[in-house]
Amino acid sequence: MAKIKKLLIANRGEIARRIMRTCRQQGIATVAVYSEPDASLPHVMEADQAVCLGPAAARESYLVIDKVIAAAKATGADAIHPGYGFLSENTDFAAACDQAGIIFVGPNARAIEVMGDKAAARKLMSQSGVPVLPGFDEEGASDSELTAAATTVGFPLLIKAVAGGGGKGMRVVNAAGEFDEALAAARREAANAFGDDRVLLERYLATARHVEVQVFADNHGNAVHLFERDCSVQRRHQKIIEEAPAPGLDEATRNAFGHAAVQAAKAIDYRGAGTVEFLYSPPAAGGDADGGQFFFMEMNTRLQVEHPVTEMITGEDLVAWQLSVAAGEPLPKQQEQITRHGAAMEVRLYAENPEQGFLPSSGLLHHLRWPHGQSRVDAGYEQGDRVDEHYDPMIAKLICHGSDRNAARQQLINALDALELDGIHHNAAFLRRVLNDDAFAGAELDTRLLEHRPQLMDATAVNTELLALAATRLQAENVASDSPWHSLNGWRPLNQRLRQTRVEANGEQLTVREDQQHATIGEHSAPLSFSVNTTEHSLRLHWGTDSLAARFAWQNAHRLTLFVGGQAYPVTLNPSRDTAQHDDAGGFSAPMSGTIVALHVVPGDSVEAGDAVITLEAMKMEHTLRATVPGTVNNFTVAAGDSVSEGTLLVDFTAQDEDTDNGATGGNQ
Missing domain, CATH: 2.40.50.100 (RNA polymerase II/Efflux pump adaptor protein, barrel-sandwich hybrid domain)
Structure with missing residues (x-):
């Protein structure tokens, strides 16, 4: 059993950096691969070596197996870690690694093939005694056959890509009249994401939870689970918030989940990290606590995006486990040695605009400061990097651990409050709204939580007058400084000044008049108090009965950004009066x-x-x-x-x- 000496990571962004972190701890050299627009991203800069794979399009770079294998050979890498997405569940890639004499950090090609084909996986699980939902999974079914089968399966149903994952190639269909359009869209999306447009049909549970189990197996006949995660908060079947352990389960149910997941791994002679995913229908309120049912959905034969929450409740490094198992060593621990402590929660920070139907966003991150302290940040980008439209919109993951679920949730809210991100649209404020929502806080979870609570999509209200006041006070404290916050030192009281300032904040133009410890905007006049902490780039402001806590970053002497509740608000002091307004051209x-x-x-x-x-x-x-x-x-x-x-x-x-x-x-x- 030879220890891995040099690892090529066939991925990008935050997962590549995450894997490198463990490699550095173990003294393993790393090789990054990248596309042309990714050349300056952190994962490339942090690797010991880096190889360009080609143009931006993944099908011409990250997804070209021959290029990845050639990069490994050229750099002398003896192992490849696929991360998640891209080639991580590609049978041909796993086989190509074996043929090249390179260790593939993942399961064997057969396991990937069986579980990567959702239809085959359903049949295998059913034969193994694991419950599956009613559906239609005939190989190579035509559109007309699928349309006919839909009536038998019944509505609502789910069209699911056979080679799918990550919510790609999936559509919920509530009535027969919606089926044809949804089928065409699912096939197109599946073909684009996986190069395979096959789909299956499955009965859709309108109220269910998504509970998954982390499993690990080695080449010595050992298989264990590292408890379960709840991933019920989703949008278009894409997970948004994940947590461990799953709230509200009794120990008998937890054990049943774990046992079923381990049996699934053993059924395919699994090796390495995997996740067995279930739909869980909890018992009815006031009913028998043991009345819940769960159904197999799929098995992801790779490390999951949400693996950090499992790491935080168990104290284990799952990447280190992967490398150990791939090198031929037995599992580091047996089932009875694996324990859990407290609770952990993760949010996925995406480049998207929740208030505009979650449209993806791309562009330059011209200001970015990650939260520190009690949060873990797995990030693919840093300030000055560009989020490219060719790839998944995830910017980073924020993960927090606490003594219980509520403590972890509150830590995560604090982390989002401390985040400073400007330059693109993102979902931090939306995530904060979900975390603060009564249903989520009370663990009233199901996969349609966001559908039931459309108010969570609405932008968080902010008092524009308070933004304007905060900006004028920051400028007043530093009016003679080229670096607007440089001369500040700790917490300072409001200077007594007489000023009148025009301000453009949050799309509105206001005039702020300050008279000693009072401020007036329009007809509203009230006492004002202000304090600033330059170390934390934060401020507090009280104006009459209104108050504001914010973080700030100056762009120049007259422009700054205020960060409130995870959202960025640009403010301009003394703006030009002839500021051009954008007019939609129509269409x-x-x-x-x-x-x-x-x-x-x-x-x-x-x-x-x-x-x-x-x-x-x-x-x-x-x-x-x-x-x-x-x-x-x-x-x-x-x-x-x-x-x-x-x-x-x-x-x-x-x-x-x-x-x-x-x-x-x-x-x-």
Whole structure:
């Protein structure tokens, strides 16, 4: 059993950096691979060696098996870790590593093949006595056969990519009339994400929890579980918040989950880290505590995005376990030696705009300061890096541990409050709203929690007057300084000054008048107190009965960003009075940079409100623009396969009975 000496990480971003961290601790040299736009990202800079794989498109770089194997040979790597996504569950890649004499840090090709095919996995689990949901999983079924089977399975049902994962190629269908469009979209997305458009059908549980079990097995016949995680908070089947242990389970249910997961691993002679995922239908309120049921969904034959919460409750390094098992060593611990302590919770920080239908965002992170203290941050980017539209929109994961679930939840809220991120849209404020929501705080979980609580999608209200006051006070404290916060030292009381300042904050223009310890905006006048901590880049402000706690970052002497509740608010002091206002040109404009994948109508077609008109793909997900009013599609300015930038006009559209407006805006599906 030879110890791994040099590891190539066939991935990017935060998971590549996470794996490197363990390698450094164990004295293992690392090799990064990267695409051309990723050349300056942290995972490339932190590796001992790095190899460029090619252009931005993953299919020309990260997904090209021959290039990855060649990089390993050229650098003398004796092992490859696939991370998650990309080639991590690719049978051909695992086999190619074996053929090249390179250790693949993962299971054997057969296990990947069996569990990577969702239809085959369903059949195997059913034969092994693990319960599965009713469905239709015939190999190579045509669209017409799937349509016919849908009626038998019943609605609501789930269309699921056979080779899928991460929410890609999945659609919930509530009625027969929705099936054809959903099937076409699921097939396209599956083909784009996995190179395989096969799908299966499965009965959809409207109220269920997503509970998964971390398993590990070695080449010596040992298999264990490291307890369960709850991943019920999801959007479009993409996990958003994960936690361990799953709340509200009695020990008998926990043990049943663990036993079923280990049996699943043994059934395929598994090796390494894996996750067995279940849908859990809890017992009815007031019913028998043992009345819950769980059903096998799938097994992910790799390390999971949410593995840190398991690490935090067990104290184990799962990457170290992976490397040990891949080198041929037995599992570090047996089942009875694995214990759990407290609770852990993780949020996924995405480059997206929750208030605009979660449209992906890309661009330069011109200001970024991660929270410190009691939170763990697994990040793929640092300040000055660019989030590229070609890849998954996850920027980082924030993970916190506490003595119990509520303590971990509160630590996570504090971490989001301490986050400073500006330059792109992101979901930090949305995550904070979910964590503070009564249903989530009370562990009233199911996979449709966000559907039931649409108010969580609404932007967090902020008092623009308080933003303006905070900015004027910061400037007043440092009016003669080239570096606006440099001269401050600790906590300082409000200087007594007479000032009048024009401020543009949160899209509004205000005039702030300050008279000693009072401030006036419009007709509102009240006492003002202010203090600032330069070490923490934070401030506190009280204006009458209103108050504000914020963090800040100056862009120049007249522009700064205030960070409140995870959200960034730009503020300009004494703005130009002729600031240009952006006018939408009308029509369907691209809400993000991406690639056109489908045109659903032809020029001259009339459409009703809600009809699909055009679909584009960005950050590995499809987004369909729909007519918001009845009208006519006059022409398309793009064709399928075209790459477009955010704001590009895609459709020439005339709304019905519109005399002055020749456009209608598209809505995100």
